Every structure is written in structure tokens, then in C-alpha cells.
Amino acid sequence: xxxxxxxxxxxxxxxxxxxxxxxxxxxxxxxxxxxxxxxxxxxxxxxxxxxxxxxxxxxxxxxxxxxxxxxxxxxxxxxxxxxxxxxxxxxxxxxxxxxxxxxxxxxxxxxxxxxxxxxxxxxxxxxxxxxxxxxxxxxxxxxxxxxxxxxxxxxxxxxxxxxxxxxxxxxxxxxxxxxxxxxxxxxxxxxxxxxxxxxxxxxxxxxxxxxxxxxxxxxxxxxxxxxxxxxxxxxxxxxxxxxxxxxxxxx
Amino acid sequence: xxxxxxxxxxxxxxxxxxxxxxxxxxxxxxxxxxxxxxxxxxxxxxxxxxxxxxxxxxxxxxxxxxxxxxxxxxxxxxxxxxxxxxxxxxxxxxxxxxxxxxxxxxxxxxxxxxxxxxxxxxxxxxxxxxxxxxxxxxxxxxxxxxxxxxxxxxxxxxxxxxxxxxxxxxxxxxxxxxxxxxxxxxxxxxxxxxxxxxxxxxxxxxxxxxxxxxxxxxxxxxxxxxxx
Numbered sequence: 001x002x003x004x005x006x007x008x009x010x011x012x013x014x015x016x017x018x019x020x021x022x023x024x025x026x027x028x029x030x031x032x033x034x035x036x037x038x039x040x041x042x043x044x045x046x047x048x049x050x051x052x053x054x055x056x057x058x059x060x061x062x063x064x065x066x067x068x069x070x071x072x073x074x075x076x077x078x079x080x081x082x083x084x085x086x087x088x089x090x091x092x093x094x095x096x097x098x099x100x101x102x103x104x105x106x107x108x109x110x111x112x113x114x115x116x117x118x119x120x121x122x123x124x125x126x127x128x129x130x131x132x133x134x135x136x137x138x139x140x141x142x143x144x145x146x147x148x149x150x151x152x153x154x155x156x157x158x159x160x161x162x163x164x165x166x167x168x169x170x171x172x173x174x175x176x177x178x179x180x181x182x183x184x185x186x187x188x189x190x191x192x193x194x195x196x197x198x199x200x201x202x203x204x205x206x207x208x209x210x211x212x213x214x215x216x217x218x219x220x221x222x223x224x225x226x227x228x229x230x231x232x233x234x235x236x237x238x239x240x241x242x243x244x245x246x247x248x249x250x251x
Numbered sequence: 252x253x254x255x256x257x258x259x260x261x262x263x264x265x266x267x268x269x270x271x272x273x274x275x276x277x278x279x280x281x282x283x284x285x286x287x288x289x290x291x292x293x294x295x296x297x298x299x300x301x302x303x304x305x306x307x308x309x310x311x312x313x314x315x316x317x318x319x320x321x322x323x324x325x326x327x328x329x330x331x332x333x334x335x336x337x338x339x340x341x342x343x344x345x346x347x348x349x350x351x352x353x354x355x356x357x358x359x360x361x362x363x364x365x366x367x368x369x370x371x372x373x374x375x376x377x378x379x380x381x382x383x384x385x386x387x388x389x390x391x392x393x394x395x396x397x398x399x400x401x402x403x404x405x406x407x408x409x410x411x412x413x414x415x416x417x418x419x420x421x422x423x424x425x426x427x428x429x430x431x432x433x434x435x436x437x438x439x440x441x442x443x444x445x446x447x448x449x450x451x452x453x454x455x456x457x458x459x460x461x462x463x464x465x466x467x468x469x470x471x472x473x474x475x476x477x478x479x
Contacts, residue, residue, distance in 0.1 A: 023341065073340060073342075076342040076343050077344055104340055104341055107335075107336050107340060109335065110334065111336075174331070174354055175331035176334035176335045177334065179258075207258065211256070211258050215258075216258075216333075216334030216335065217334075218262065219356065219435070220353060220435040220438050221350070221353040222348055223346055226346035226348045226349055227346065234438070234448070235444050235445045235448050237438065238441050238442070238443035241259055244257075244259045245259065245263065245440070245441055
């Protein structure tokens with residue numbers, strides 16, 4: 001049922017990476033509950049532009065939960081408090097009239113703030129570049145069942161591959177660890193025949209890149225899994241540990 | 252050296268030393284439990300261990316295990332704090348599935364070490380240390396006759412309810428540390444999967460509870476007014 005609500009936004013504003021940021025409050029009146037969270041921010045930015053003020057910068061792209069570009073730490077949760085969804089899938093009906101909504105950028109030493117709510121998540125790209133691929137072109141699709149893959153492995157690989165690389169795991173982790181992201185990428189490839197060949201080198205390269213970029217050490221709190229918009233399981237982290245330890249012990 | 256330079260290597264050391272210390276706790280707890288049934292049997296174990304060479308080798312390995320576990324804990328915590336970044340969140344929240352213990356392992360560890368110092372002063376320095384210094388011909392104020400009389404020292408301290416309560420506080424902190432620590436070690440060693448993750452958590456809870464019950468039975472026994 002559509003209705004309109006009034007909310008107060010407390011948004012982190014920071015002009016550039018080096019300067020000190022601060023929270024600024026904005027009153028939003030008559031926000032339709034059918035609008036999405038990002039549409040509500042669009043309305044705010046329209047208003048700021050009309051008032052000849054700097055609009056709030058935030059990342060977004062596909063707005064249908066598959067690109068991994070949107071971020072935002074909303075009321076203490078990356079992508080808002082709903083489980084299994086991204087910020088762009090969050091709607092204003094999840095908030096109540098008169099509520100104050102605190103919006104912060106994803107924070108971590110490895111994700112420096114670029115401006116306002118935008119952070120530099122290129123560290124993830126660097127990790128992928130270090131080994132998150134299959135080096136050889138494996139050609140067109142095989143005939144069905146030419147290479148048997150167990151249903152369990154196929155499902156696990158598919159679950160891991162649903163990682164959109166948004167960085168919510170790092171943002172919520174008290175250790176700023178990127179293990180869930182790296183684990184998903186390593187799992188997705190090492191479970192399938194194309195990726196299996198390079199599994200040892202990949203696990204070593206990606207973990208060492210992750211450490212080099214200043215991500216923290218996983219202490220198995222599981223908050224990444226709880227906040228992941230794709231609900232990726234920490235059992236993939238166990239697989240990454242296994243892959244990495246196997247690779248190191250066979251050296 | 253990847254055991255120092257890589258995050259998973261460091262975690263491997265944490266889990267291996269942790270598992271080693273859990274094995275020690277199983278032994279120590281089982282041994283302690285004997286005192287409730289027979290002070291003589293307990294003293295026999297104490298005398299069998301004493302300052303004999305195998306007990307000394309065991310003690311040294313144990314000390315190394317503790318020190319490595321603690322040094323790595325401090326190093327990992329320092330790195331993790333740094334990785335979190337200089338600016339914190341204004342609003343933080345907790346998730347239902349995240350155990351409180353998993354986020355407070357260092358705090359629990361500090362409590363455990365703090366009480367361990369008390370424990371070493373109360374028991375180790377009166378028993379193995381006295382026997383060892385005597386063997387080495389050092390002057391000690393300790394009574395050699397009491398060095399293997401473990402039951403005497405148990406009685407001596409736990410008859411005072413304050414010490415019994417302090418030990419219970421210590422053991423509760425250790426219990427919380429273990430409930431996360433055991434499954435976390437298994438996860439780091441890569442023995443976990445979708446099927447085994449919930450199983451490992453149950454095993455972790457059961458094992459840590461059994462260990463702590465073995466230990467805590469003694470101060471509770473004394474608090475209830477029984478004596479050995």
C-alpha cells in the first residue's frame with residue numbers, strides 16, 4: 001500500500017579522499033514508500049542541484065542487484081538491514097515515518113573514500129587480476145554430460161559464482177577481511193574442470209594479493225555471510241583455506 | 252616465510268597451537284576430576300608428573316604453545332585493527348548469527364591469561380617449580396614434602412570461597428573462548444563444508460562444555476560445602 005513518509009537522512013559528506021568528512025542531515029518530506037532507496041537519494045540530489053549545492057555522490061549502476069556497484073552502510077548494515085538484497089533492491093517501505101536514516105560509506109583501510117559515499121573498491125579488481133581467471137581459452141560449450149560434473153559441485157560452484165564483488169563482506173567484517181570474496185572466487189573456479197588445473201597457483205596468488213592490499217585476517221565471526229547480499233556461505237572460506245594449505249604443503 | 256607473512260599461514264599457527272592447548276586441557280581436566288574421588292590417586296598422578304624429564308619436556312612444549320598462541324593473537328589483532336581503517340562507523344549493529352564470543356576472543360584470551368598467572372603462582376610455583384629448583388640445588392622457600400601433594404593445595408585454596416569463585420569466573424571465560432575457538436580452528440584447517448560446518452559447531456560446544464565441566468566441578472564441589 002502506497003503512502004508517503006517523512007524521514008531524516010544523516011549522510012556522510014567528504015569532499016575528497018584526504019579531507020575530513022562529517023555527517024550532514026537532510027529532511028526528506030513526502031517520500032513515497034514505493035520508491036527505492038536510491039530513487040529517494042536521486043530526489044535528494046535533484047533538490048540539492050536546484051539549490052545549487054553539491055549533490056551526494058554514491059555508487060550505483062544496474063539497479064537490479066546484479067552488478068555489485070551499489071554500496072552504502074545504512075543504519076549499521078551494508079546494503080541495509082534486509083538479508084540477501086543489495087542497496088538498490090531496498091525500498092522505502094522498509095522504513096517508518098519520522099525515522100532517522102544514517103548513511104555511511106563502506107569502510108575499510110583497503111577501501112579508501114573517494115568522495116561522500118563512494119569508496120575505491122579497485123582492490124577487488126587487483127585480486128581478480130592476480131589469479132581469478134582461467135588462462136587458457138577452453139573453447140565452446142561441451143556437449144551435455146561429455147565431462148560429468150557432480151550436481152553437488154555444480155551447485156556449490158554456482159552459489160560461489162553468485163558473488164557480485166560489492167565489498168559488503170569487507171565493510172561489515174570487524175577485521176576488514178576479504179576472505180569471503182576471495183573464497184567465492186577461488187571456489188567457483190576450483191570446483192569445475194576448467195579452473196581445476198590452476199587451482200594451486202590461483203589460491204596462492206589471490207591470497208598473497210589480498211594480504212598485500214591490507215585486508216585483515218579472517219577470525220570466523222561469520223558477519224560477512226550474514227550481510228552478503230548473495231548469502232554466500234563461509235563454508236567457501238573453509239574451501240579456500242584447504243586450497244591454500246594444500247598448495248603450500250605440496251610446494 | 253608464509254607462516255608469518257600470509258594471513259592463512261598465521262591463522263594455521265593459531266589453530267594448531269589452539270588445538271594443542273585444547274588437548275592439554277582435556278588431559279588437565281581429566282586429571283583434576285580424579286581429586287573428587289580420591290586424593291591419593293590425584294597425588295599419585297602429581298607425583299608421576301612432578302619434575303620428571305617427560306613432565307618437563309611437556310611443560311616446555313606447553314609453554315611454547317601458549318607463547319606462540321598469544322604472540323600470534325596480539326599480532327593478528329593489531330593487523331586486523333589496522334585493516335579496519337582509521338574512521339569507524341557511526342552506527343554499528345550485530346547480526347543474530349554472529350556469536351558474541353567470535354568478536355571478543357582477544358578480550359576473553361586476556362582474561363584467561365590473567366587468571367592463569369594467578370593459577371601458576373598458586374599451584375605451579377608450589378609444586379613443579381619447588382621440586383625442580385630443589386633438583387637444581389637452588390634455595391627455595393617451598394616445602395618439598397608438599398610439592399607433589401596436589402590434593403593439599405587444592406584443599407588449601409578452594410576452601411576459601413573467594414578463590415573458588417575466581418576460578419569459576421576464569422573457567423566461564425575459558426568456556427566462551429573455547430566454544431568459538433574449537434570450531435574456528437577446524438574451519439581454518441579447512442575441515443569444514445556445508446554439511447560439516449553445523450556439525451563442527453555442535454562438536455565445539457559439546458567438547459568445550461565437557462572440558463569446562465571437568466574443571467569447574469572442583470570449585471563448585473567446594474562451594475557446595477563438600478570437602479575432599
